[in-house]
Amino acid sequence: MGKRELTVDAKIENLNQVLAFLDRRLDELECSMRAKMQIELALEEIFVNVSSYAYNRVGSASQESGKVSISVEDTKDPLSVAVTIIDRGIPFNPLTQQDPDVSLPAEDRRVGGLGIYMVKKSMDHVRYEFKDGQNILTFRKDL
Amino acid sequence: MLNITKTVNDKELTIALEGRLDTVTSPVLESELQNSLDGIEKLIMDMKNLQYISSAGLRVLLTAQKAMNKQGCMVVKNASDDIKEIFDVTGFSDILTIE
Numbered sequence: 001m002g003k004r005e006l007t008v009d010a011k012i013e014n015l016n017q018v019l020a021f022l023d024r025r026l027d028e029l030e031c032s033m034r035a036k037m038q039i040e041l042a043l044e045e046i047f048v049n050v051s052s053y054a055y056n057r058v059g060s061a062s063q064e065s066g067k068v069s070i071s072v073e074d075t076k077d078p079l080s081v082a083v084t085i086i087d088r089g090i091p092f093n094p095l096t097q098q099d100p101d102v103s104l105p106a107e108d109r110r111v112g113g114l115g116i117y118m119v120k121k122s123m124d125h126v127r128y129e130f131k132d133g134q135n136i137l138t139f140r141k142d143l
Numbered sequence: 144m145l146n147i148t149k150t151v152n153d154k155e156l157t158i159a160l161e162g163r164l165d166t167v168t169s170p171v172l173e174s175e176l177q178n179s180l181d182g183i184e185k186l187i188m189d190m191k192n193l194q195y196i197s198s199a200g201l202r203v204l205l206t207a208q209k210a211m212n213k214q215g216c217m218v219v220k221n222a223s224d225d226i227k228e229i230f231d232v233t234g235f236s237d238i239l240t241i242e
Binding site: 016034037044103104109111 | 224232
């Protein structure tokens with residue numbers, strides 16, 4: 001059992017660093033390739049969302065990027081991994097986004113919203129709260 | 144990290160993907176495709192050595208599928224079970240031709 005935390009600038013170019021941090025922990029937990037890919041994917045989708053939108057204040061003079069913290073926590077009973085992503089950007093609950101229609105033909109498909117949809121579908125629990133000026137998104141995968 | 148290997152056989156193009164198709168690497172594949180599809184009637188995406196795909200990768204596959212719908216066909220080959228599961232969840236199994 002344990003908790004690891006990483007804080008980086010909310011920038012897409014930090015994605016590899018963020019995923020490497022997650023991977024190290026998942027490898028220690030000897031989780032399956034399937035679960036590993038799903039957890040990585042969930043973190044990528046949320047991290048990229050935060051990096052793209054959380055600190056993008058339209059019309060704001062400040063172009064400075066904000067921070068995003070990622071913590072990975074595991075529990076033994078039941079065996080699970082929970083990842084929490086925290087930013088201090090614009091309050092935004094990605095879980096209220098409408099699910100995409102995954103039955104449409106290619107020509108009518110929109111890819112927007114697909115990332116969050118994949119997170120909801122592949123994780124066992126996803127929760128969002130806005131607290132003390134922070135967007136806090138947690139997802140958990142039972143192993 | 145993504146390696147892209149292209150093999151052209153007349154009007155058939157095979158793109159072998161090795162590594163990860165994520166937010167960072169997908170733009171590389173997208174620009175590669177933009178420059179490669181002229182006169183191609185069959186596009187084969189070989190995913191034998193692809194370990195990972197995120198929504199950014201799916202977006203590029205959708206763009207490629209739409210382009211090939213106009214000029215021929217596209218086939219996805221050798222995808223792992225984990226990647227196939229992502230295609231299933233997102234309804235891409237209905238859009239793509241998966242062999």
